[in-house]
Amino acid sequence: MSITSFPEDFVWGVSTSAYQIEGATAADGRLPSIWDTFSADRAEACDHYHRYPDDVRLMKELGMAAYRFSVSWARVFPEGRGKPNAAGLDFYDRLLDEVTAAGITPYATLYHWDLPQALEDRGGWPARDTAERFAEYAAAVHDRIGDRVDTWFTLNEPWVAAFLGYGSGVHAPGRKSAADAFRAAHHMLLGHGLAVQALRAAGAEKVGLVLNIAPVMTPAQVSDFGRELSEEDAAAVARIDALANRQFLEPALRGAYPAELLPVIERHAGLGHVRAGDLETIAQPLDLLGVNYYTPLVVQAQPSEPADPAYPGSEGILFCTIPTAVTAMGWPIVPNCLSLLLGRISREYPGLDLMVTENGADFVDVVTGDGIHDVERISFIEEHLRALRAAIDDGARVRGYLVWTLLDNLEWSDGYQRKFGLVHVDFATQRRRMKDSALWYRDVIRRNGLAETRPRRPTLETVAARAGVSRATVSRVVNGESSVSPEVRTAVMRAVNELGYVPNLAARSLVTRRTNAVALVLSVPRQGADALTSAVVQYVTSLLEGAGKQITLMLADTAESHRRIAAHVEARLADGVVLLPPDRGDILAERLSRTGVPLVLLGKPPIASLVPYVDVDNAGGAVAATEHLLARGRRRIGMVCGPTDLVTVQDRLAGHRTALQRAGLTPHLAPAGDLTRAEGAAATRRLLIEAPSLDAVFAATDQLAIGALQAARELGRRVPDDLAVVGFDDVDAASATTPALTTVRVPVADQALALARLLLSRLEGRHTTSVVLPARLVVRESA
Numbered sequence: 184m185s186i187t188s189f190p191e192d193f194v195w196g197v198s199t200s201a202y203q204i205e206g207a208t209a210a211d212g213r214l215p216s217i218w219d220t221f222s223a224d225r226a227e228a229c230d231h232y233h234r235y236p237d238d239v240r241l242m243k244e245l246g247m248a249a250y251r252f253s254v255s256w257a258r259v260f261p262e263g264r265g266k267p268n269a270a271g272l273d274f275y276d277r278l279l280d281e282v283t284a285a286g287i288t289p290y291a292t293l294y295h296w297d298l299p300q301a302l303e304d305r306g307g308w309p310a311r312d313t314a315e316r317f318a319e320y321a322a323a324v325h326d327r328i329g330d331r332v333d334t335w336f337t338l339n340e341p342w343v344a345a346f347l348g349y350g351s352g353v354h355a356p357g358r359k360s361a362a363d364a365f366r367a368a369h370h371m372l373l374g375h376g377l378a379v380q381a382l383r384a385a386g387a388e389k390v391g392l393v394l395n396i397a398p399v400m401t402p403a404q405v406s407d408f409g410r411e412l413s414e415e416d417a418a419a420v421a422r423i424d425a426l427a428n429r430q431f432l433e434p435a436l437r438g439a440y441p442a443e444l445l446p447v448i449e450r451h452a453g454l455g456h457v458r459a460g461d462l463e464t465i466a467q468p469l470d471l472l473g474v475n476y477y478t479p480l481v482v483q484a485q486p487s488e489p490a491d492p493a494y495p496g497s498e499g500i501l502f503c504t505i506p507t508a509v510t511a512m513g514w515p516i517v518p519n520c521l522s523l524l525l526g527r528i529s530r531e532y533p534g535l536d537l538m539v540t541e542n543g544a545d546f547v548d549v550v551t552g553d554g555i556h557d558v559e560r561i562s563f564i565e566e567h568l569r570a571l572r573a574a575i576d577d578g579a580r581v582r583g584y585l586v587w588t589l590l591d592n593l594e595w596s597d598g599y600q601r602k603f604g605l606v607h608v609d610f611a612t613q614r615r616r617m618k619d620s621a622l623w624y625r626d627v628i629r630r631n632g633l634a635e636t637r638p639r640r641p642t643l644e645t646v647a648a649r650a651g652v653s654r655a656t657v658s659r660v661v662n663g664e665s666s667v668s669p670e671v672r673t674a675v676m677r678a679v680n681e682l683g684y685v686p687n688l689a690a691r692s693l694v695t696r697r698t699n700a701v702a703l704v705l706s707v708p709r710q711g712a713d714a715l716t717s718a719v720v721q722y723v724t725s726l727l728e729g730a731g732k733q734i735t736l737m738l739a740d741t742a743e744s745h746r747r748i749a750a751h752v753e754a755r756l757a758d759g760v761v762l763l764p765p766d767r768g769d770i771l772a773e774r775l776s777r778t779g780v781p782l783v784l785l786g787k788p789p790i791a792s793l794v795p796y797v798d799v800d801n802a803g804g805a806v807a808a809t810e811h812l813l814a815r816g817r818r819r820i821g822m823v824c825g826p827t828d829l830v831t832v833q834d835r836l837a838g839h840r841t842a843l844q845r846a847g848l849t850p851h852l853a854p855a856g857d858l859t860r861a862e863g864a865a866a867t868r869r870l871l872i873e874a875p876s877l878d879a880v881f882a883a884t885d886q887l888a889i890g891a892l893q894a895a896r897e898l899g900r901r902v903p904d905d906l907a908v909v910g911f912d913d914v915d916a917a918s919a920t921t922p923a924l925t926t927v928r929v930p931v932a933d934q935a936l937a938l939a940r941l942l943l944s945r946l947e948g949r950h951t952t953s954v955v956l957p958a959r960l961v962v963r964e965s966a
């Protein structure tokens with residue numbers, strides 16, 4: 184087996200961050216950070232604060248050479264200033280003892296987005312004082328653990344912290360002001376410079392900065408980077424590159440803002456916050472630049488486009504979606520952009536050492552009896568490592584690679600639904616389980632490289648050659664056909680055993696007429712499920728095509744089409760079927776299941792059957808929604824529930840009842856005739872007339888809830904003061920209502936992906952059970 188090897192001193196490891204794994208947010212004097220204030224998610228995360236010895240042991244078992252973690256500022260300076268909190272620092276003392284004893288080199292990040300709330304209350308990053316406090320904090324941390332930290336990183340991805348935290352408000356602290364965002368960015372850079380000075384003064388040996396740098400390109404350049412651009416597109420690319428990348432690279436590494444960015448900053452924030460001497464302070468010599476790469480930024484000129492609040496100054500630029508494979512997060516997978524990016528930085532900043540400090544992917548993981556076979560994550564990392572290796576060949580000085588991340592964790596505004604870990608965490612029990620990707624990465628580290636080819640398995644041909652028969656004969660034997668003589672059968676089986684041959688689909692196809700085609704059957708109409716339907720089409724197509732299958736898309740809308748689909752499957756023109764049944768009255772599932780062709784369904788069927796399906800935890804989501812209302816002190820809660828012959832509605836109603844029952848309350852129900860806004864409004868009017876003292880409404884879908892908001896407005900009820908409203912589904916419109924709707928998020932991409940994977944497992948003959956994905960409450964203003 185030949186190997187694509189890496190330089191001898193190449194550093195392999197993982198990255199994590201404090202807020203995302205530690206939990207214990209009130210332990211040992213810690214006070215809230217902006218994320219504790221901002222996030223509605225449970226704060227215990229991975230409980231790493233208490234379980235760190237287990238987690239370090241996991242890293243040791245996996246052979247990690249490096250561990251990049253972050254320090255929680257709110258543990259060290261709970262009030263943001265004053266005397267450092269010794270008990271908070273003790274934790275990092277213990278952690279580092281454990282890490283170094285395991286032979287792992289620690290890389291400490293000082294700011295991974297969790298500003299002490301006390302400092303936000305004094306103005307946060309838009310205030311200059313925060314930069315000074317940051318340097319003080321850096322010195323205090325160095326004072327306690329400096330003897331064991333090999334490399335320091337000041338900030339992690341200041342673009343995200345400044346522009347999502349203060350610009351678009353998607354991250355903590357949730358401010359929406361371009362002026363604040365630009366000032367925050369400058370003060371983060373200043374804080375970086377001051378902290379580097381403080382660390383050097385204290386004797387720190389290696390200091391660096393971590394940036395999220397994304398190649399910026401037009402859709403056409405994704406497959407053809409050299410492509411010439413129109414003047415308008417070139418300007419669009421340059422503008423986003425200046426905002427996202429060069430706003431940080433150039434001050435830190437060259438001591439100047441990109442010239443074309445200054446007027447943009449000035450227009451939004453003035454330039455008063457950029458004082459004489461700041462840029463010299465910012466441009467401290469660095470030993471290492473950490474590069475976090477996930478996906479490129481794809482843009483093009485589009486004159487009418489308003490600015491994206493995360494990129495103030497991006498008027499006339501469209502952020503594009505591209506038809507490539509994506510992760511569950513929806514991020515396009517473009518590994519060669521990592522080569523481009525590393526090459527570019529190496530050319531523009533020669534002599535600078537680089538490290539890929541984050542790279543990894545969120546995919547839906549299915550826990551099976553024999554492990555978590557996260558093949559997509561393995562190929563994602565493998566392809567990016569090949570791209571990284573290519574960049575090294577071209578002369579980039581890349582010193583190491585850290586996977587994001589060790590554990591499934593709390594992914595900022597997305598909560599626990601994102602799965603980036605090499606290690607699976609069951610958040611109910613905190614049990615850790617290594618995914619296949621963890622074991623695969625361990626082998627990469629062991630051999631300091633990638634296997635050029637996966638070990639070759641014996642094929643049908645090798646068995647046929649060994650047994651001296653034709654491939655078709657081997658195939659017949661393997662498939663248990665009776666038309667083979669006992670002598671031939673024995674000879675073939677001997678060869679199979681000697682070679683350790685595992686029969687695969689190809690072998691079977693010779694006798695069972697495998698078509699390599701999969702039917703994707705869409706029933707129309709399906710009320711209000713467009714996003715889900717298109718996600719299913721996208722994922723089923725990309726995943727199954729990736730596995731060498733062809734997709735036959737079939738519409739089930741008329742009796743004639745039902746007949747045609749059934750005949751198609753009965754004639755074995757498909758190896759498997761994915762069925763999206765209609766809202767009610769499905770007549771295909773049962774008929775198709777009788778053909779014996781592997782079938783998977785979207786949504787729990789109304790009548791229990793053995794056909795595996797993918798659904799979300801509708802009852803659990805309704806419990807969470809109702810409990811949220813109860814926790815907010817609401818006691819008289821009505822439910823606009825929709826037609827109860829729909830399974831989804833039944834489950835949401837059941838969850839609602841359960842939560843009320845636990846609280847000793849009785850339900851007030853208003854059935855709506857269908858799931859439209861108009862029906863939601865009508866049902867809410869009826870509810871409020873029958874029971875005027877209601878103080879909350881839980882609606883079975885967002886559309887019904889939007890109707891409820893309308894009815895409340897008409898009847899003069901203020902939301903949420905007089906009436907709290909909660910919906911279900913988190914459709915796009917839910918965040919755009921006034922007030923924005925509190926709702927339960929149904930993971931669309933996850934369902935689609937789980938469905939595709941379920942069918943794949945069935946096609947591979949693996950035992951499968953239905954998949955029920957968690958539905959998560961998203962708290963907004965309406966409740």
Ligand code: FCB
Nearest residue numbers: 200339340343395587594
């Ligand atoms: C990066 C962050 C990290 C994690 C990954 C998915 O931007 O640094 O904390 O959220 O994205």
